[in-house]
Amino acid sequence: MRIDVLSLFPDFIDQATSVGVVGRARERGLLQVQAWNPRDYATDNYRRVDDRPFGGGPGMVMLPEPLGACLAAARAADPAPARVILLSPQGPRLTQAKVRELAAQPRLILLCGRYEGLDERFIEREVDEELSIGDYVLSGGELAAAVLVDAVGRLQEGALNDAASAEQDSFEDGLLDCPHYTRSEAWGTEGVPAVLLSGDHAAIARWRRRQSLGRTWLRRPDLLARTRLSPADRTLLAE
Numbered sequence: 001m002r003i004d005v006l007s008l009f010p011d012f013i014d015q016a017t018s019v020g021v022v023g024r025a026r027e028r029g030l031l032q033v034q035a036w037n038p039r040d041y042a043t044d045n046y047r048r049v050d051d052r053p054f055g056g057g058p059g060m061v062m063l064p065e066p067l068g069a070c071l072a073a074a075r076a077a078d079p080a081p082a083r084v085i086l087l088s089p090q091g092p093r094l095t096q097a098k099v100r101e102l103a104a105q106p107r108l109i110l111l112c113g114r115y116e117g118l119d120e121r122f123i124e125r126e127v128d129e130e131l132s133i134g135d136y137v138l139s140g141g142e143l144a145a146a147v148l149v150d151a152v153g154r155l156q157e158g159a160l161n162d163a164a165s166a167e168q169d170s171f172e173d174g175l176l177d178c179p180h181y182t183r184s185e186a187w188g189t190e191g192v193p194a195v196l197l198s199g200d201h202a203a204i205a206r207w208r209r210r211q212s213l214g215r216t217w218l219r220r221p222d223l224l225a226r227t228r229l230s231p232a233d234r235t236l237l238a239e
């Protein structure tokens with residue numbers, strides 16, 4: 001998969017996506033990330049990428065011309081069709097289901113706003129969808145783009161050493177993940193739930209499912225309400 005990111009801070013994008021699982025996916029060629037700076041496509045002597053808003057008021061707005069030229073260059077770098085996504089607090093909130101959908105695309109182009117955002121005409125002409133990472137306002141789209149690249153990148157085939165680990169993560173089946181424990185068996189005065197040391201795989205699976213259901217019920221009842229539970233799940237929840 002290829003992801004191009006248009007940002008006034010391309011070094012940030014490169015560094016933020018060069019570590020851990022996603023960094024390794026890039027090294028192995030499973031994920032290609034390229035950052036593009038709209039400032040490199042500004043045509044005036046000051047390399048301006050923003051200007052004052054028509055109608056007055058505070059803040060600056062990103063100019064459509066450098067953005068348009070930068071986007072055209074990014075598109076031309078690869079023949080695969082790209083979905084163009086603007087990171088924006090005004091988009092629907094990113095979910096794991098959306099991440100899965102995007103991870104299956106051959107190519108994404110992410111746009112990072114700064115200042116008050118992008119000229120609306122550019123958004124209307126070029127953007128396929130807007131996505132938010134939460135109901136708060138960041139100073140720029142770079143962190144949001146890095147979040148998206150990370151979430152999508154770790155789902156590329158071969159990125160995780162054990163693909164099953166992603167399948168048991170929170171949200172994948174609509175529920176939160178169960179708690180995890182590792183050595184030592186006794187950490188200070190605290191032990192590990194006995195069932196996890198029992199070697200009884202059926203009992204362990206049942207315990208984990210019950211923990212997932214219970215945690216989701218306590219912490220995210222909204223998720224539970226949207227999840228289709230099996231009769232066995234209902235029994236576990238009622239226990």
Ligand code: SAM
Pocket residue numbers: 086087088089090111112113114115116117118131132133134135136137138139140141142144
């Ligand atoms: N004036 C805009 C508004 O109120 O909707 C906010 C602009 S914000 C200061 C600058 C840029 O940060 C946005 O264009 C967007 O790219 C990014 N951004 C801010 N909050 C975000 C969020 N919650 N999710 C995704 N991107 C965000």
